Amino acid sequence: MKNTSWVLSFPCFEKMLSTIQPPRYLSRFPLRGRTKSRPFHILSSAQPVTKTSFAADQSQILSIRDSLLNRHLSAVELTHSYLDRLKQTEPHINCFLHVSDPDKVLKQAQDIDDKIKRNEEVGPLAGVLVAIKDNICTADMPSTGGSYILEGYRPPFDATAVKRLKDLGAIVVGKTNLDEFGMGSTTEASAFKVTANPWDLSRVPGGSSGGSAASVSARQCVVSLGSDTGGSVRQPASFCGVVGLKPTYGRVSRFGLMAYASSLDVIGCFGSSVADTGILLHAISGHDSLDATSSKREVPDFTSQFTSASSLKSRPLEGLRVGLIRETVDAGVDSGVKSAIEGAATHLEQLGCVLKEVSLPSFSLGLPAYYILASSESSSNLSRYDGVRYGNQASSDELNALYEESRAKGFGSEVKMRILMGTYALSAGYYDAYYKRAQQVSFLLQ
Numbered sequence: 001m002k003n004t005s006w007v008l009s010f011p012c013f014e015k016m017l018s019t020i021q022p023p024r025y026l027s028r029f030p031l032r033g034r035t036k037s038r039p040f041h042i043l044s045s046a047q048p049v050t051k052t053s054f055a056a057d058q059s060q061i062l063s064i065r066d067s068l069l070n071r072h073l074s075a076v077e078l079t080h081s082y083l084d085r086l087k088q089t090e091p092h093i094n095c096f097l098h099v100s101d102p103d104k105v106l107k108q109a110q111d112i113d114d115k116i117k118r119n120e121e122v123g124p125l126a127g128v129l130v131a132i133k134d135n136i137c138t139a140d141m142p143s144t145g146g147s148y149i150l151e152g153y154r155p156p157f158d159a160t161a162v163k164r165l166k167d168l169g170a171i172v173v174g175k176t177n178l179d180e181f182g183m184g185s186t187t188e189a190s191a192f193k194v195t196a197n198p199w200d201l202s203r204v205p206g207g208s209s210g211g212s213a214a215s216v217s218a219r220q221c222v223v224s225l226g227s228d229t230g231g232s233v234r235q236p237a238s239f240c241g242v243v244g245l246k247p248t249y250g251r252v253s254r255f256g257l258m259a260y261a262s263s264l265d266v267i268g269c270f271g272s273s274v275a276d277t278g279i280l281l282h283a284i285s286g287h288d289s290l291d292a293t294s295s296k297r298e299v300p301d302f303t304s305q306f307t308s309a310s311s312l313k314s315r316p317l318e319g320l321r322v323g324l325i326r327e328t329v330d331a332g333v334d335s336g337v338k339s340a341i342e343g344a345a346t347h348l349e350q351l352g353c354v355l356k357e358v359s360l361p362s363f364s365l366g367l368p369a370y371y372i373l374a375s376s377e378s379s380s381n382l383s384r385y386d387g388v389r390y391g392n393q394a395s396s397d398e399l400n401a402l403y404e405e406s407r408a409k410g411f412g413s414e415v416k417m418r419i420l421m422g423t424y425a426l427s428a429g430y431y432d433a434y435y436k437r438a439q440q441v442s443f444l445l446q
């Protein structure tokens with residue numbers, strides 16, 4: 001008989017989402033075929049599963065691997081639990097634009113269980129359910145970029161980051177909601193739906209990777225991929241209470257990522273812990289011959305310097321110097337933001353850091369320079385979506401009218417605004433005054 005002790009009824013679910021922290025461990029979810037739920041088994045220090053120095057209970061990925069290899073949990077049971085929770089929570093949160101066929105997902109989980117039974121090697125991400133932002137291409141699954149102009153598009157290939165995850169045993173559970181082509185910070189610019197914040201359904205999850213952040217926060221998946229051009233991973237991670245990481249440009253291949261601003265776009269990671277985010281980043285990093293901008297530098301083990309919290313001393317950051325940027329707490333900064341920065345500074349001091357106030361006079365130039373550069377690049381990148389080369393085509397007897405109708409119906413207001421801004425900045429009479437100056441500012445800020 002299926003255990004329902006942790007199943008929440010729909011009438012009370014909204015209250016739960018808005019008042020308590022989403023559960024961090026799958027032991028709090030029901031497992032099919034058991035009379036009572038069993039928590040993940042955590043190996044003792046005498047039974048390490050990895051060379052990392054942090055405990056497995058700091059990582060859901062390591063906990064899953066421990067449980068699978070020690071036969072305390074099957075991949076099918078694990079997958080059922082996440083799919084049950086996704087089915088229960090998704091009508092309220094709207095994280096996903098597409099959910100993978102449950103039968104196909106369970107088949108992949110069964111294949112992992114069969115390999116383990118035969119004592120065959122399984123990948124380090126075996127059985128880990130991953131959500132993918134919908135501007136990252138996935139083979140045989142919709143990849144719309146959150147836009148009507150790509151509605152129904154199914155790429156014939158996987159993005160390099162997705163392929164690497166699959167090769168390591170990860171299971172893609174679905175494609176997450178986003179602001180159209182990554183242009184926005186709330187998911188309200190999505191052509192299809194608006195995602196809610198799992199902590200409070202009346203609030204936004206941030207964006208543009210709001211669906212990816214919310215899906216991890218609501219425990220609909222273990223980890224997820226997003227993209228970051230000007231904060232689209234870091235901001236929703238903050239809003240949803242998860243760990244979000246924007247890698248250095250070139251660390252992760254952009255092949256298969258729908259271009260917004262090519263000189264700024266990166267694929268980033270979401271997890272419920274620093275450990276999981278580090279493991280995920282390590283899995284997708286490395287040079288890719290399909291992306292000329294990807295770095296050829298060796299990929300370090302990002303988890304090698306992680307330390308178990310229990311082994312830290314009372315002031316673990318003793319002697320570390322941290323700069324507090326004066327312009328981030330000057331007049332004009334929202335009082336709530338200023339208070340949060342000062343609170344974080346105080347906490348760092350308590351951990352042993354030495355804080356020093358520094359000044360970046362060009363700090364205020366960053367945002368206008370970003371908007372000019374990003375909008376200019378987007379106007380160029382999105383010109384391909386004309387209904388002929390790419391994108392859904394409107395009916396028209398005349399070519400120019402076909403272009404106009406296809407783009408007018410396919411793009412939302414936010415995308416149109418940024419295309420217009422970028423086209424203006426790149427026009428012959430204003431190129432030097434806007435785009436060239438923004439490039440000079442960006443070099444200055446580096």
